[in-house]
Amino acid sequence: MLHRSGRTSWRRFGAILVPSLAAAAALGIGMAQGALAASFLISGQRFQLSADILSGRGVSIYPMVDVTRKGALVPVVVLGFRHAQINRLCLSVVIPIPVLGPYTLVVTGGTGRPVEAANLFIDATSVAAAQANTKNIDIGVAAGAVTKGPINPKDRNSRWFDPNVFAQQAQSVVLKNVRVISVATSAGTLNVPNFRMRVEQGNNPCF
Template sequence: MSSEDNRPSTTASWRPHTDWRRFAVAAVAALALASGTVWTTTAAAIPVSFAVAGGTFQVSADHVAGTGAAQYAASVTDAAGKSHPVAVAAIGRARLTRLCQSSVAHTPFGDVTLTIRSGAEHPVEAEDLVIDLDRLDGDLTFGRVQLGRDASTLTAVDGAVGTAGAYGQQARTLVIDRMRLRAWSITAGTFSLRGAAMAISAGERPCF
């Protein structure tokens, strides 16, 4: 990625002597941490929670196929101690086609966007995937679904349970077409991307 590719059309919001390459490297590291996406090689039932960043990020996929799915309400807390209500979506095993994740950071130099895209020929493979959702849009199909089950008794995904007495639902299978979601965090036991591409660009350039 060359500096010319990311040079804005005007210099009003950019310092003339900024080393864009150094800034890009630092921003990639910061945004990757802030985005909440986790790649690990050690499987875990439900990964340990952490303080979320101060805003949501976007994730899209053309097609998602999951085995074992559970949903219930919860909350996450940011580093400032503020709680945010979320809909937890847990999937035991998932395949995601044409995944895109984007997060925007507001910096002294202007807005920058980190985008991660999976390879077109290789679906993303994930195990013990947990998404703290703010909003989800798409076409959803559940197989062997149970709606209204007590959230503390969910069994579809090991460790994915909510508060006793709260609403929960689970399904044997889950398919989502044209998924568009905003999330506070994503964690996984394993999250494998082949042929993926990561890029940082000036301005707001989200997945959707």
């Protein structure tokens, strides 16, 4: 019985952890192709993303609804950047493992040189920064009239995208001490200097 129980827990461990590791590896080596924020069904699990500085050019902010594989609807705010630089990136997700307890997958990068991203979309449920500096910002523009920043093409064609809803856009933005809770993040291209990925026992998120 003990041997059979151990085998079962490790199968569950692999079933839960391996997809997350694969996703993080793809993120870290920049294999994401195109703007994918609404082109896949999300898991619905929230993860943390932090950065010392996130600076972007061509910025859009608009509401959206993501859909889980089970069909649950998750309201989010999408932060879009035509080009972004991220200093000291940290991404973490806590994964509950039966029998073994919680494990944390942590991805870091952007030390020394910043992370570079193009067509970056962050589907967030919470965003906080110690300081936000913007240039040429428009608050209250209709989502369908946003031109300064990107709108995910998949979002624009989604039944959940309202072109008349409240949105924001800016020529550029600099966010300091960023703390984001997100359900999905994607980029057309992603270059992560000093990429590191590790699995830690316990609950050890980025913030």
